[in-house]
Amino acid sequence: MKDEEGYEMAKILVTETVHPVGPELLEAAGHQVVYAGRDMDTVRREIVDADAVFVRILDLPGELLSAGKQLKIVSKHGVGYDNIDLDYCRQAGIPVTTAPNANSLSVAEHAFALMMALAKNIVPVSKAYRETGFSAKNYAPGTELTGKVLGLIGVGRIGGHFAQMCGRGFGMEVLAFDPYAKGVPEGVTLTEDLDEVVRRADVLSLHCALTEETRKLIDARRLALMKPTAILINCARGPMVDEEALIGALERGELAAAGLDVTDPEPLAPDSPLFRMDNVIVTPHYAPTTLEASIRVSKIGCENILAVLSGQEPVGRIV
Template sequence: MANILITEQIDPVGPALLEQAGHTITWMKTRTPEELAEKSKDAEAIVVRILDIPAEIIRNAPKLKLISKHGVGLDNIDLGAAKKSGVAVTITPGANSLSVAEHSVAMLLSLAKSLPYVTEQYQTKGFSAKNSPPGVEVSGKTLGIIGCGRIGSQVAKIAADGFSMRVLAYDPYLTEAPKGVELVSDRDRIFRESDFITLHPVLNQETHHSVGEHEFQLMKPTAFLINCGRGPLIDEPVMIQALQSGKIAGAGLDVTEKEPCDPESPLFRMPNVILTPHFAPTTHEAGSRVSKIAAENVINFFAGNEVVGRIV
């Protein structure tokens, strides 16, 4: 049986399945590049969440046959190096999409109702916080979605069915709009017309910093931006300037350009910004599903059976 390196803590259901199948698990403790380099030398498979797996690690892991991604984002794995070295890469499609969609909607509602700000005001100023600037209703407002795949379409369903929002979506890979969604071909319409904008595209060269000066100029001063996708989708310094100058009303960010976010970042000091630490997929239910599928991909791969979400 195979030696499996698990880089970060995951729900115990996956490791239990691996051990039941007879595989040996090695856990990382410090999650430093040095520890990864040392422990990957004997690994036949790596189960990874967000730790970087660069080309150097892949090239210097002679026994490595599989990288099983715990999740769907692949920006932390050098796919070119994996392909060149004959290392398979799998993901866990759809396993945490509902949790991320719900987190996105939670941020939308929290921003609309100014919940973090009002909570802080109540704690520091007492009941006079009742006189804080009022929030807004979301019913009847326009939600713009960039990237309407598994997560984006679930956000759309919650917004349209649950809150009677008008939903616009831009996704160049979709030919048919999900129910309750107006699919637009002009990306600028999303930024020009929406009261809330949520980002869910894949991060690649095309989408890197795809929300920048042009997009912020188009947005309404009353609009909110939500990013539970990947931090580098947004040109962060430009966004900070837009928030500080009042070009947009606020932002909900589960991801930032660099993670962890610099403690000195002005984002932490803005009352109209909600920051969470890449926490959107973190629910008991999603953790169990993702762990199970990531482990099953390892088990099936070494048994010669079909895996799900194979990328390389």
């Protein structure tokens, strides 16, 4: 596509809401930015002549991507890419990029916040105080985390940040499982026995990618291995946890609490039992949503688009 002066102008399709700093870079370079939101009819219509797609968590199956006959890049807003049909992109020769490390600190801090809130009963005690008055001080006691065992599944950027927060900040013993780890932060003990991590953890936190290998990694069998006093944190991907089995374990008192920023399905059904449990905190895939991370991810994602359009190598390329 060319502008009135004959300048080669690309069309970039942006799905969902992103910080404007990235799209402003695209527009400053003379490109057209089209915002489709999450409306699939709009996405299907606009992708036909799009040169690039900047996507958050909207599903981009091959059937949809194949309509974009002139696509030159799919840029992921963040690091998780299980919503993009990578096989199709490889076959079609379309680069797929992520924004590595842009939101890892924000996600780690969110996991930390969930852990603290659940350990200290912050949400139900605050609710009880508002509803019943000062007698809420007699609510079931919270628990200390200092000296407890943090079990990590995945010690990449996010898991590494979380390990340091808990290990250095609270003196927690950090035990981790990650068969792909190239190195771990100081103070982290790496083991090849996933069940040992699950069994020993006072807090079990998931920080790995969703693959066929990790789908329902935390199933009924592994939930049964966990301490009844343990807390489960998932800020990775919902399908890694067997949600039906998790609900059962929580209802039977076989698990103390769960903090979930991701669910399966997503969004979670309004009538899900998880919403009714005082020992569960559910947030809507909100962990990466800080101002700082939003700026970094938007900027890196759009810089990747500019790089590919100008024939340069982007960062975080996975295809």
